[in-house]
Amino acid sequence: MRVKYFKSAVSKFILLSSIGSAGFYLGRKSVENRELKNIFCDEKINLKSKPGLPVFSTVSAAALIPRNEFSDKPTIVSQESRVSQIMRFGFPSLDNVRSFDDFILSYDKRTRTANWVFEHLTPDHVKHNDDVDRSKCDFKVDESIHPFFRAENSDYKKSGYDRGHLAAAGNHKRHQKHMEQTFYLSNMSPQVGKGFNRDSWNRLERYVRKLTKLYPNVYVCTGPLYLPRKEADGKLYVKYEVIGDKNVAVPTHFFKVVVGESADGKLVMESYVMPNQVISDDTPLDNFKVPPESIERAAGLLFFDKVNRKFLKAINGKNV
């Protein structure tokens, strides 16, 4: 997704980096006005000239083989699979992609948490369902990942961090099995509990669910960020804690990129970055909006690459 530069982007960057104790950088140049213009102002960017982009158009979601807990045999997926519905607008990357029944995940063996998760929400997915009970769900090891690289429950124990869902449990209320699959530790990242996971991040997740009241289809990509910050010597470093015997990485931030599709096919995009720290409950979610391109650069991902610009009407509330 190539996006135009908006003047408000500068103030949003400043706002974002002012949240919390110290400034984090969504790209080294992003705080410099001149560089920002170079990055975002060129409306004539030739997509084909960008490395990596053409590769994605050749990848078919139908080739993926989803997990099936109840059989050793791989299931061949039809063209109209849930995977291709969820990934309709393209894969952010192709690294270690795993498909679950109602969400897709790319796993990072080095950090022992995901690179990204992708979900497709409809009013049906988020409405209350008496048959689905969150309290019956258990956090469980993802046995499909090599023991060297998978998080254990013991890694989180007494770490001070929550096992925070990336694909939120509340987004998968159609079947008990769907919700249970969100409890694999491959879908967890260490998150500050009170003040973040249980509060402002949860507020963002509920807001995304609420978007299904406005848009019959909502697509959302969520993941961790490890952003550089300036140290005392004036240089930028990426620094993050690791927890447990498996050294599970504690992300500095998390992102969400959301696309809502109206009944007439028109699309709006919103993208957020929140620091993994205590956030005051009265901080408006708008304060966390950042240009999607800045997340792409920081994360090494491309979001909604297959969206036809013709249908994209707004990014972060601004018409495009």
Added chain:
DNA sequence: TTTATTGT
């Protein structure tokens, strides 16, 4: 309403 941990 939805997030969760710790201790019993």
